[in-house]
Amino acid sequence: MHASEDRSPPPPHLISRRDALGLIGLAGAAALTGCAGSGLGGSGSSAPLYDVSLAQWSLHKPLFAGGLDNLEFAETSARLGIFAIEYVNSFFKERAKDSAYLGEMNARASDAGVRQLLIMVDGEGALGDPDEGKRTRAIENHLRWLDAARTLGCHSIRVNAQSAGSYEEQMERAADGLARLTEHGAERGLNVIVENHGGLSSNGAWLAGVMQKVGNPSCGTLPDFGNFHLGGGEWYDRYDGVRELMPFAKAVSAKSHEFDADGNETGTDYRRMMRIVVDAGYRGYVGVEYEGSKHAPEDGIVLTKQLLERVRGELAD
Numbered sequence: 069m070h071a072s073e074d075r076s077p078p079p080p081h082l083i084s085r086r087d088a089l090g091l092i093g094l095a096g097a098a099a100l101t102g103c104a105g106s107g108l109g110g111s112g113s114s115a116p117l118y119d120v121s122l123a124q125w126s127l128h129k130p131l132f133a134g135g136l137d138n139l140e141f142a143e144t145s146a147r148l149g150i151f152a153i154e155y156v157n158s159f160f161k162e163r164a165k166d167s168a169y170l171g172e173m174n175a176r177a178s179d180a181g182v183r184q185l186l187i188m189v190d191g192e193g194a195l196g197d198p199d200e201g202k203r204t205r206a207i208e209n210h211l212r213w214l215d216a217a218r219t220l221g222c223h224s225i226r227v228n229a230q231s232a233g234s235y236e237e238q239m240e241r242a243a244d245g246l247a248r249l250t251e252h253g254a255e256r257g258l259n260v261i262v263e264n265h266g267g268l269s270s271n272g273a274w275l276a277g278v279m280q281k282v283g284n285p286s287c288g289t290l291p292d293f294g295n296f297h298l299g300g301g302e303w304y305d306r307y308d309g310v311r312e313l314m315p316f317a318k319a320v321s322a323k324s325h326e327f328d329a330d331g332n333e334t335g336t337d338y339r340r341m342m343r344i345v346v347d348a349g350y351r352g353y354v355g356v357e358y359e360g361s362k363h364a365p366e367d368g369i370v371l372t373k374q375l376l377e378r379v380r381g382e383l384a385d
Contacts, residue, residue, distance in 0.1 A: 117346050117380050121152035121185055123321060123357040124159060126369050131159050138163075139176055146180040148369055153177070154319070154355050155187045155220075157213055164212040170219045177220075185353060186261070186319060188226040189213045195245030196231025196238055203241065207249045214249075214256050224259035224318055226290050229269045229278060238268050243281035250287040261318050263290040264309060270296045272309030279316040289316040291345075292357070293336050294323030310341060314348035324372040325360035331375055342379045 122145045130136035136144065138159040145153050163169040177184050192213070193206025210227060217225050229246065231238035246260060253260045262278070264270045279289060291313040296304040322341075326334045345354070354376055358368035 115351070117384055118320075118342075118351060118376075119152060119353045120150055120373055120376050121154055121183075121353040121355045122148070122150040122369065123154045123188070123355040124156045125188070126356055126358040126372075127365050128156070129365055139172060142173075142177040142180040142182040142184075144366075146182050148366060148373070150356065150369075150373060151181055152183040152185050152353050154185050154226075155222075157187055157189045158191065161191070164216045167219075170216060173220060184220045184222050185355075186222045186224040186226055187213055187217045187220070188263070190228065194230040194232075195227060195249060196229055196242030197245070198232050198237070198241060203245050204248075207245060207252070210249055211252055214253055214258055217258055218256045222258070224261045224288075224290075225253070226261050226263055226319070228265050229262045229275065230265075230267065235268065235274065239274060239278055239281060242269075243278050246278065246287055247282045247284060250282060250284045254284070254286040259286050259288055259318050261288045261290045263292050263321065264295045264313065265292070266295065266297060267299060270298050270304050270309070272296075272304060272312035276312045276316065287316075288318040289313040290319040290321055291317055292321040292323050293341055294325070294359070295321075306336065307340060307344060311344050311348075314345060314350060317345075317348070317350055317352075319352065320345055320350065320354045321357045322354050322372060322376055324356070324358050324368060324375075326362045327368075327371045327375070331371060331378070333372070333375060338375055338379050339382065342376070342383060346383055 124141055127136055127141065127144065131138065142153055145151070160169070189210060192209035193202060195203065195206050197203040197206060210225065213225050227249065229242040231241045233241065246262065250260045262269065262275060264272065264275060268274045275289065279287065291310045293306060293310065296306045296309050298304055323336070324333045328334055332338065356369050356372040356376070358365060358372050360368050363371060
């Protein structure tokens with residue numbers, strides 16, 4: 069976001085609990101919005117190549133089982149040594165317009181010293197639906213999450229580019245829905261970013277083409293290292309896909325499943341992948357998204373964090 073005057077409140081991790089509770093209705097996103105290709109990391113020669121954040125989906129098992137509550141996410145992330153978080157709307161689906169609840173989320177993040185980066189939005193309709201009426205309703209369904217993200221001081225909401233039809237038809241339909249939603253996001257100082265999340269959205273060339281059609285700097289991508297299943301047992305090359313999506317990236321998802329005895333992820337060459345990310349000029353947050361079953365969720369998160377930090381040191385050298 070480019071603005072000549074910044075009247076937004078400070079990020080949640082720099083304010084008191086009392087002030088956090090008073091943020092409702094204020095434009096908290098302006099100071100946090102990242103620029104395309106750079107994310108939200110620090111700048112300057114002493115800044116790390118990238119910072120590490122935590123995707124809430126890493127803890128989906130205890131969250132769904134009731135062993136962990138959404139309001140405990142920020143504190144849990146801080147306890148694991150990660151001070152930036154990415155929410156999933158599934159874990160507070162009915163709270164998007166609950167001012168008191170969002171205020172408590174702000175307060176919890178402030179108490180933990182954690183920055184709230186984005187909300188991953190699912191289950192609100194297909195933004196590329198062939199039916200124009202349904203597409204419009206999907207756009208309208210996402211507006212409450214834009215408002216919630218603004219209240220939480222996030223820089224973006226992550227959406228899906230689900231559609232139907234031919235390759236070209238889906239590109240046109242998804243670009244239309246995304247472009248219209250992005251206009252609403254830009255009005256709120258927020259980005260709308262798309263993850264490769266199955267179907268044609270997992271085709272890097274297709275999603276890059278959608279971004280080009282949208283042509284709005286407030287619309288970008290969230291490349292996920294593992295989500296390149298096209299359907300029917302067919303996979304898109306993950307390294308090619310990330311390379312194609314990085315020019316539009318405003319966030320990155322470091323998907324992980326299993327680790328070997330040396331702490332390396334067995335399905336993705338993190339050194340090769342993070343070289344692609346860094347060479348694209350990205351200097352923002354890289355989100356830990358552990359999805360495996362071999363390790364307990366918190367153990368998998370720590371293993372992913374340690375690998376990202378180790379690779380960061382190697383790339384810096």
